[in-house]
Amino acid sequence: MALKLEEHGPSGSVKDRSAAGLLRALHQERPLTPGTVVVESTSGNLGLALARLLPALDCSFLAVIDPKTPPATRRMLTDNGAQVLMVDKPDGQGGFLLSRLEAVWDTLARHPGHRWPNQYENWAAPAEHRRSTGPELIAQAGDSLAAVYVPVSTGGTLAGIASHLREHGPDVDVVAVDVHGSLAVAGTAGRRLIPGIGSSRPSHFLKSADSYDRLVRVDDVEAIAVCRIVAEDLGLRLGGSSGCAVRALLTDLERDRVARGLPVCLAADGGAKYRDTLYSLAWTTEQGVEKDIMAAMEQLRREGLYFARREPHHLEQPRQ
Numbered sequence: 503m504a505l506k507l508e509e510h511g512p513s514g515s516v517k518d519r520s521a522a523g524l525l526r527a528l529h530q531e532r533p534l535t536p537g538t539v540v541v542e543s544t545s546g547n548l549g550l551a552l553a554r555l556l557p558a559l560d561c562s563f564l565a566v567i568d569p570k571t572p573p574a575t576r577r578m579l580t581d582n583g584a585q586v587l588m589v590d591k592p593d594g595q596g597g598f599l600l601s602r603l604e605a606v607w608d609t610l611a612r613h614p615g616h617r618w619p620n621q622y623e624n625w626a627a628p629a630e631h632r633r634s635t636g637p638e639l640i641a642q643a644g645d646s647l648a649a650v651y652v653p654v655s656t657g658g659t660l661a662g663i664a665s666h667l668r669e670h671g672p673d674v675d676v677v678a679v680d681v682h683g684s685l686a687v688a689g690t691a692g693r694r695l696i697p698g699i700g701s702s703r704p705s706h707f708l709k710s711a712d713s714y715d716r717l718v719r720v721d722d723v724e725a726i727a728v729c730r731i732v733a734e735d736l737g738l739r740l741g742g743s744s745g746c747a748v749r750a751l752l753t754d755l756e757r758d759r760v761a762r763g764l765p766v767c768l769a770a771d772g773g774a775k776y777r778d779t780l781y782s783l784a785w786t787t788e789q790g791v792e793k794d795i796m797a798a799m800e801q802l803r804r805e806g807l808y809f810a811r812r813e814p815h816h817l818e819q820p821r822q
C-alpha cells in the first residue's frame with residue numbers, strides 16, 4: 503500500500519489544488535479586482551487554501567465554517583487574514599453544510615459584490631484534479647498502480663482523478679470512500695465525527711454511474727483507530743479522512759477485493775490540525791467514543807494490523 507501525502511501542499515491539503523482551479527475559473531468568468539471579498543463554505547481545508555491565495559490578488563476572504571472545523575484550522579484561518587463566520591445550527595442531516603450554505607446565500611444577498619466559487623458545483627475543481635492529481639498518481643505509483651482510494655465530500659477530488667484514470671489507467675480500480683451517516687454517495691444521514699469527509703447532501707460531481715468503480719463506506723470510529731495505529735507504527739499522523747481511506751483499503755483486503763499491484767490511498771491532509779480532536783483523549787472522551795476507539799484498535803491489532811515503513815521506490819538505494 504502507498505499513501506499519497508497531500509499534506510505537503512502549500513496550505514497542507516489536497517484542497518490547494520481545488521482552490522487554484524476555482525479561483526482561476528472565477529477570475530476568468532469576471533476578473534477578481536483588488537478589494538473583492540470571496541465567500542465560501544468550508545469544513546476547513548479549502549478555506550485555508552483560499553486564505554493563502556487571495557491576499558496575492560489583493561482580495562479578502564470570508565470563510566463560513568462550523569463547530570466541526572478543528573480549532574487549529576480556525577486559528578490558521580484568522581492568522582492568514584480570513585474573516586470567519588461560524589454557523590452553529592445543525593442541518594438535520596448529520597452535519598452543518600446546509601446551514602453553512604444558507605449563510606453563504608444570505609451573505610451574497612446582503613453583499614451582491616461578494617464572489618462565491620461554489621466548490622460544491624463548480625467543475626473547475628474536478629478539472630484541476632484531472633489536470634494535476636490524476637497524472638501525479640500515475641507518475642508516482644508507476645505501472646503497478648492497481649487501485650486508488652479517495653475520500654469524498656464534494657466529490658470534486660474523486661471526480662477529477664477518476665476522469666484522468668478512465669483515460670490513462672483504465673484498469674485502475676477507482677474507489678470512493680465515504681463514512682456512515684453521509685449522503686455524499688447515497689447513504690442515510692447520521693452522526694459524523696470526522697471533518698473533511700462526508701456530506702449532508704449528494705455530491706453534484708458523482709451522479710453518473712461511471713463516476714467511479716466502487717464505494718466503500720467506513721465507520722468513523724474505526725478510521726480514527728486506524729489513524730492512531732499508523733501514528734504508533736510509523737510516527738506519521740494522518741488526517742481523519744486519510745484514516746478512512748486506509749480503513750476502506752483494509753476492508754477490501756479482508757474481502758480479497760484488491761487487484762494485484764499497488765493500491766494507493768489519497769491522504770488528503772495530515773494530522774497536525776487534529777491534535778486537539780481526533781488525536782486528543784479529552785476530545786474523543788467528550789464525544790463518547792474513546793472506549794470504542796480503544797476497542798477498535800485492540801480488534802485491529804488482534805487481526806494482525808501492523809504497518810512497517812518502506813521507502814518509495816524512487817527513493818530506494820540501488821542494491822549493491
Ligand SMILES: Cc1ncc(COP(=O)(O)O)c(C=O)c1O
Pocket residue numbers: 515517520545546547548653654655656657658659660697698699741743744770771
Ligand atoms: C481532509 C479532507 N479529505 C477529503 C476531502 C474531500 O474532498 P472533496 O470535497 O473534493 O470530495 C476534503 C475536502 O474538503 C478534505 O478536507
